[in-house]
Structures are given as structure tokens and as C-alpha cells.
Amino acid sequence: MSSQNIKMAIADMFEGLSRINFDNFCDELLYRKEEPRVTRIRVEGKSRLEITNVLVSTFTETGAVEVAEEILRGIDCNEEADQLAARP
Template sequence: MSSQNIKMAIADMFEDLSSSNFDNFRDELLHRKEGPRVARIRVEGKSRLEITNVLVSTFTETGAVGVAAEMLREIGCNEEADQLVRNTTGKH
């Protein structure tokens, strides 16, 4: 899958999240234990598209999907995580 399609899939997933789940996602991303870490200034108050760009620039396209899915599961959005993985890998 091309990087543009991966970015679009992540951005689309964010659009489907409620505001509270999106806030939880940003918070979870900030407190992620594994590196690379994401600086608060790159996340706080940022839009869904800006967070998509942060994920891709920090973790690469393929890594961003895994990190996003991991963070979604941490906040209890398992269905969204599964959908994102399906949309980016073609695995059902």
C-alpha cells in the first residue's frame, strides 16, 4: 500500500473517532513507553490530520499503522484498530 493510502487510512480512522476517543488517543500516544517518543508540543491541541502526519513522520508509514492500532486498543477502540489494520494490509 502506498504511503498516501496509509496516511489516508489513518486520517479516515481518526475522522471516525469521537472527540473523547481522539483525546484519549493523543494522551495515550504521549505516554507511550517505547521509543521513539512523541513530544507533547507535536500532539497537544493538534488536529486529526496533524496527528496523522506526526505518526507517519515519527514511526514511518508501516510503523504508524502498528502504533495507531496499539494505541487504539489501549483506549478500548478494538474495532477501529482491527478496521485500520484491515484497510492498510488487506488482511481480513
């Protein structure tokens, strides 16, 4: 999957999340214990597209999908995680 396709897949997934689930995703992203960590200033008050860019710039394209999928499963958004993982 190309960089642009990965960004689009993550952005599309975020568009399908409710506001509550998006906020939960952002909270979990902030509290991940693994490195690299994401700072609060890069997440708080940011749009779905901005969070997509934070994921890709922090974790690279491949890592961004893995981290997003892990967080989605952690907040019981398994359907969204499955859809993201199934993207070609």
C-alpha cells in the same frame, strides 16, 4: 499500502473517532514508553490530520499503522483498530 494510502487510512480512522476517544488516543501517544517518543508540543492542540502526519513522520508508514492499532486497542477502540489493520 502506499504512503498516501496509509495516511488516508489513518486520517479516515481518526475522523470516525469521537472527540473523547481522539483525546484519549493523543494522551496515550504522549505516554508511550517505547522509542521513538512523541513530544507534547507535537500533539497538544493538533488536528486529526496533524496527528496523522506526526504518526507517519515519527514511526514511518508501516510503524504508524502498528502504533495506531496498538493505541486504539489500549483505549478500547477495537473496532477502529480492526478496520485499520484490515486495510489493504
